[in-house]
């Protein structure tokens with residue numbers, strides 16, 4: 001089977017907490 | 022104060038200490054129930070920590086915020102592919118939703134639709150996209166393209 005990557009995982013990102021600190 | 026907890030949360034995130042991040046996010050949520058940033062951090066940390074079931078529970082416990090992409094992604098990870106797809110179809114189409122859709126279509130064996138979606142994404146300059154595109158073309162019996 002060809003390699004398939006879970007690229008969507010890299011789109012799961014933390015929000016910026018800049019203005020909460 | 023809550024600012025100190027966000028500093029701590031941020032530090033854990035920077036260090037990829039995801040289970041610690043979840044704990045601090047939970048502390049924030051205990052004093053600020055429904056805080057969107059804390060909840061979002063908790064869900065993402067759970068996903069990054071491969072605790073997909075827990076992430077889905079956190080998503081389902083929230084009433085207000087829109088976590089539908091996270092939900093679709095978790096369903097994909099659980100191989101609930103039809104549910105994942107229908108969750109995605111309620112969302113705005115952008116490169117992120119199309120990318121996940123292409124991965125779901127691949128697992129469903131819908132290779133022509135999968136290839137179509139990758140072709141639409143070609144201009145979006147997503148890292149390593151061509152790896153999955155080639156896999157889909159190969160599985161579709163269209164490797165010569």
Ligand SMILES: [K+]
Nearest residue numbers: 004124127153
């Ligand atoms: K794929």
